[in-house]
Amino acid sequence: MPRAPLAYLIGGGLNTALSFGMYLVLVRFLDYQAAYLIAYIAGIFSSYWINSVFVFRTPMSLRGMLKFPMVYVFQYVASALLLWLLVEQLGMNKAIAPLVVTAVLLPLTFLLSRFVLSGAAAGSGK
Numbered sequence: 001m002p003r004a005p006l007a008y009l010i011g012g013g014l015n016t017a018l019s020f021g022m023y024l025v026l027v028r029f030l031d032y033q034a035a036y037l038i039a040y041i042a043g044i045f046s047s048y049w050i051n052s053v054f055v056f057r058t059p060m061s062l063r064g065m066l067k068f069p070m071v072y073v074f075q076y077v078a079s080a081l082l083l084w085l086l087v088e089q090l091g092m093n094k095a096i097a098p099l100v101v102t103a104v105l106l107p108l109t110f111l112l113s114r115f116v117l118s119g120a121a122a123g124s125g126k
Helices: 004-026 032-055 062-067 069-089 097-122
Strands: none
Touching (some): 032 062, 062 097, 069 097
């Protein structure tokens, strides 16, 4: 799948822009934490759609939609741990560390997304 990594970056950028735009609209009417939560959850669903249809071209399924948020759980936990390691244990600058975390975890998140979506497509669940 040579197009998938580039499509993943484009899809991720689009999803980030959509989620951020939703946050900016919602924060005008809601508390910022509520706006962030709603936009984050919506981002999970739009990411599932983008990754299924555009990036990996796998059929969407109920099973895949239920498994896909685990990618975000993994990403958050791994990011938090790596960020802590870089800042607290290795003394990296707090402004630079998130960039390193993103660079390190992006390929892993890509592979996990592909695994979850291909596994969901291989099973039933529509």
